[in-house]
Amino acid sequence: MHSRLTEILAEKCKEVDRLKKGGVPGNRDNVMPPIRDFKGAISRSDRINLIAEIKFASPSAGIIHDKEDPITIAQMYEEVGAAAISLLTDKRFFRGDLSHLPRLKRAISLPILRKDFIVDESQVRESFQWEADAILLIAHILSRQKLKTFLGMCQGLGMVALAEVHDQGDLDKALDCGADIVGINNRDLDTFKVDLATTLRLAPLVPAGHIIVSESGINNGGDVRVLKEAGVQAILVGTTLMKSEDIGKKAGELIQAGGI
Numbered sequence: 046m047h048s049r050l051t052e053i054l055a056e057k058c059k060e061v062d063r064l065k066k067g068g069v070p071g072n073r074d075n076v077m078p079p080i081r082d083f084k085g086a087i088s089r090s091d092r093i094n095l096i097a098e099i100k101f102a103s104p105s106a107g108i109i110h111d112k113e114d115p116i117t118i119a120q121m122y123e124e125v126g127a128a129a130i131s132l133l134t135d136k137r138f139f140r141g142d143l144s145h146l147p148r149l150k151r152a153i154s155l156p157i158l159r160k161d162f163i164v165d166e167s168q169v170r171e172s173f174q175w176e177a178d179a180i181l182l183i184a185h186i187l188s189r190q191k192l193k194t195f196l197g198m199c200q201g202l203g204m205v206a207l208a209e210v211h212d213q214g215d216l217d218k219a220l221d222c223g224a225d226i227v228g229i230n231n232r233d234l235d236t237f238k239v240d241l242a243t244t245l246r247l248a249p250l251v252p253a254g255h256i257i258v259s260e261s262g263i264n265n266g267g268d269v270r271v272l273k274e275a276g277v278q279a280i281l282v283g284t285t286l287m288k289s290e291d292i293g294k295k296a297g298e299l300i301q302a303g304g305i
Contacts (some may be wrong), residue, residue: 047237053138053162054186061165069170077147080203081156083179084226086128087279088256093269093303094128096158096258097296098283101133101140115145116152121293123153126300129179131158131281143175150176158207158281162186169195173202182206182224184215185234193222207258207281216247225255228281232261241268248275266302273303 087094099115119130132149133141141161149157159177163169164186172180182195192208199206208224210216211234219227231243239262251257259272260281272280282299289295 047235049138049237050186050234053135054164056137057162057164061167064165064167064171069167069174077176078150081154081178083129083156083158084205084256086156087226087258089128090278091304092300093273093277094279095122095126095296095300095303096129096131096279096281097122097127097286098131098160098281099133099141099145100131100283100287102138116148118287118292119149119153119155122296123155125293125297127155127296128279129156129158131160131181131283133283134159134161143171146175146177163195164191166194166198169198169202173204177204179205179207181209181228183209183230183234184219185209185211189218189222192218192224196223209260210247211243213247213250216250220252220255226258227251227255228258228260230260231263241271244272244277245275248277263299266298269299269302 087096099118122130130149130153132146133139134143134146135141146157146159156178158179158181159172160181163180163182169180180199182192184192196206205226206224207226207228208219209228209230210219211230216227229244229247231241232239241262244259248257256279257277258279258281259277263269263280263282264285269280286292286295
């Protein structure tokens, strides 16, 4: 495991301790928007569906985009035809903020994925209370039992989970635990190297009826077309969009490349 990932997970454990001491917020009330259909949004069969990410920084890339209102970015994504939004909520390493999520839910109609390092049940409940429609679960950092438990919690709460894998061991774990949305991360979490061939290698191993999402290293329309040929239903793109001089235009290009 990369030293930076070890550092991130150590910080997450501290955050979980603070969350448990402070208490997860109370029941989701009737004034909150209903949970949106993330799975349906990313599984349209006539295209590769774009999960457009809001990400201001990362440990591997540093500062990606100067801070601006995430609502403006999300509205651009929706306007050009993104299927869903991914919101980085880690503060220390990605300059995210979970409090943006309810604001986004009231500003756009797309389903929203909370992307963070979920390592404890309290974070799953927290995601629900902060109005996430879906959450990211990273198979590489979770035991089989935890992954199965978190997937079950999501189902019980009405959310869905994107189970992220990088190798066949991760994939087998995710499938055995009942994941039906599989995110293939082209970034190796041990070395941080990115290789699109990871998706091409693992996609044929995903059983029919599951949704395949390719993550990381998707830079242009050519990449999107290669992934479409490989049977991928959706792509999750962050850095390529957020570092672009025209975020909306770049998102539109990827969406167009993934069309019929």
